[in-house]
Amino acid sequence: MLSLTVNASSKYDITVTDTLIAFREKCVPYMRGRNVAVVTDSNVNALYGDALSEYLSDKNVLKMVIPAGEDSKNGENYFKILNALAENGFDREDSIVAFGGGVVGDLAGFAASTYMRGVTLIAVPTTILSMVDSSVGGKTAIDLPAGKNLCGTFYQPKAVYINTAFIDTLPRREFMCGAGEILKYALLSDTVKAEDLKAGVNEKLIVKCLEIKRDIVEKDEKxxxxxxxxxxxxxxxxxxxxxxxxxxxxxxxxxxxxxxxxxxxxxxxxxxxxxxxxxxxxxxxxxxxxxxxxxxxxxxxxxxxxxxxxxxxxxxxxxxxxxxxxxxxxxxxxxxxxxxxxxxxxxxx
Ligand SMILES: NC(=O)c1ccc[n+]([C@@H]2O[C@H](COP(=O)([O-])OP(=O)(O)OC[C@H]3O[C@@H](n4cnc5c(N)ncnc54)[C@H](O)[C@@H]3O)[C@@H](O)[C@H]2O)c1
Ligand SMILES: [Zn+2]
The missing domain is CATH 1.20.1090.10 (Dehydroquinate synthase-like - alpha domain)
Incomplete structure (x- = not known):
């Protein structure tokens, strides 16, 4: 298990591991209230819908599943999430877990940053792109008809949990998409080598990418x-x-x-x-x-x-x-x- 600390406007740890148990140790302690909303998409739900549940058994879990794909990162789903939180009595002590790729991360992050002016956000990215890119930097967003990411906030999660086992089920297209972002890091810094990619994406490579982004973002969060x-x-x-x-x-x-x-x-x-x-x-x-x-x-x-x-x-x-x-x-x-x-x-x- 590897980890790194991000010192942005608030400080948080990213855990990179291949076991689920670390979720209990590293994330559950931040969930202070009784209610936890798990936002995920249809693909992740079909593959890993119950993966986190054994560690959330003493919570009231509200699961919200959005259709997979960029089209879901919209105002309608954003308000659906907010309304579901309100209808289920979520208050400022309660938490949101963003369990999926960058689409879920951006949408659930935006909801977490605005519901009651901000509730606890735990990020569980499941694509390579969201692991090496969205987990640092605190950007949240939804798309507007006029363009992508036109509405959003800077909002830091309380913890990020990356499990490399999720990578195994990624379709080739999503693997290549993440690999593209890793190639960018290999040019931004000599700590990441493009050749590393040939052996697949492991914990060490993810941490090296995150360190590069962290070092840049810490100097210039906004x-x-x-x-x-x-x-x-x-x-x-x-x-x-x-x-x-x-x-x-x-x-x-x-x-x-x-x-x-x-x-x-x-x-x-x-x-x-x-x-x-x-x-x-x-x-x-x-x-x-x-x-x-x-x-x-x-x-x-x-x-x-x-x-x-x-x-x-x-x-x-x-x-x-x-x-x-x-x-x-x-x-x-x-x-x-x-x-x-x-x-x-x-x-x-
Ligand atoms: N906030 C940020 O800093 C930041 C950075 C980069 C990108 N983004 C945003 O992220 C989005 C793209 O993210 P993405 O590429 O992760 O897309 P995505 O969330 O749409 O995921 C890609 C596909 O992979 C599926 N999937 C996710 N995890 C899986 C798994 N473990 N196994 C099998 N299938 C899985 C999803 O259901 C989806 O079909 C864009 O909206 C982009 O704007 C945000
Ligand atoms: Zn990018």
Whole structure:
């Protein structure tokens, strides 16, 4: 069993293990009230619906199951959760357990942060993406018809419990999605090696990823500066997600974005050839497809309409080397040119 402490606006521990018993030791003590709401989705419920129940037997458990998928991260489900809590007499001492991937984590986290101005949140992430990304940083959200994550809060859980056994049942697509985010960490810091992924995702690798995110978030919890580094690969990645109509997973789009960032960093900073070829090798080994699939024009247009733009410039995260990410303000025309070069390179491969 491994653990790490996050010192954000409030302090909490993340336990990374492969046994269920640790849930009782590390999470149950934070549940002070009699009532516990377990929010989960249909897939996780079918696989692990009863997994936590033996440790919650002396509580009144209210289980809420949302349909699996991003579409569930909406206002309707948010109010359903709040109303169910109120109707079942939940008060400020009671707790919410977010038991699922990032969708459940964001939705249940948002509910926990707002019900009675905040109740205890325990996070039990079950996808690689939610383990290595959502468990640190305290972001909660729901989507609005106008866009993803437009409504949310910063709210820290009281404890996070990660059980690597949950990874075994992840469909290949979700595994690849999480792997994409791990590749990002392998570029942000030299403590994570892309090759580690070949042996699968184990406790040690998860902790190493979380340490990188924690160290960045602790310096900049509300995303005013340093935290932007975590957007490596995401400027282009997010644009592609939209262009693919969210049919290609977030992590796959991030990998495409990372491949472009590496290419652009070579042009901007002369990033060394070895980093470029190592990245290409790992991506190939994992079977990710790095071609953008859309023209430079289509991608640039979407980036312009993205909220992270600043006037004529775009905040772009580039690499001087592995572990040396930098926030670069580059002009839209420079970005367009890089995208165009990248497209041409991919077409001639
Ligand atoms: N709060 C944050 O910091 C943060 C960070 C990154 C992403 N996110 C959000 O997270 C969401 C994406 O998260 P996600 O990729 O985990 O998606 P998800 O929650 O939709 O889970 C992906 C799929 O895997 C299934 N699943 C979950 N655990 C499983 C398991 N152990 N075995 C088998 N199937 C399982 C789910 O039912 C779902 O079908 C997005 O909404 C994104 O905005 C939030
Ligand atoms: Zn991401």
């Amino acid at each position: 995303e005013r500066g340093e935290r932007a580094l975590l957007n490596l690969g995401h400027t282009v990645g997010h644009a592609l997600e939209k262009l693919y109509g969210y049919k290609v997973s977030h992590g796959e789009c991030v990998v495409k974005g990372l491949a472009f960032s590496v290419f652009a960093s070579e042009k901007l900073y002369g990033l060394d050839k070895k980093t470029v070829s190592d990245m290409e090798r790992t991506v190939n080994l994992l079977g990710h497809d790095v071609s953008a699939g859309f023209s430079a024009e289509e991608i640039a247009k979407l980036i312009v309409s993205d909220k992270k733009r600043y006037g004529e410039n775009v905040n772009f995260i580039a690499l001087k080397g592995v572990g040396e990410p930098r926030v670069e303000k580059i002009s839209l025309s420079a970005l367009y040119e890089l995208l165009d070069d990248y497209e041409r390179k991919n077409n001639t491969l």
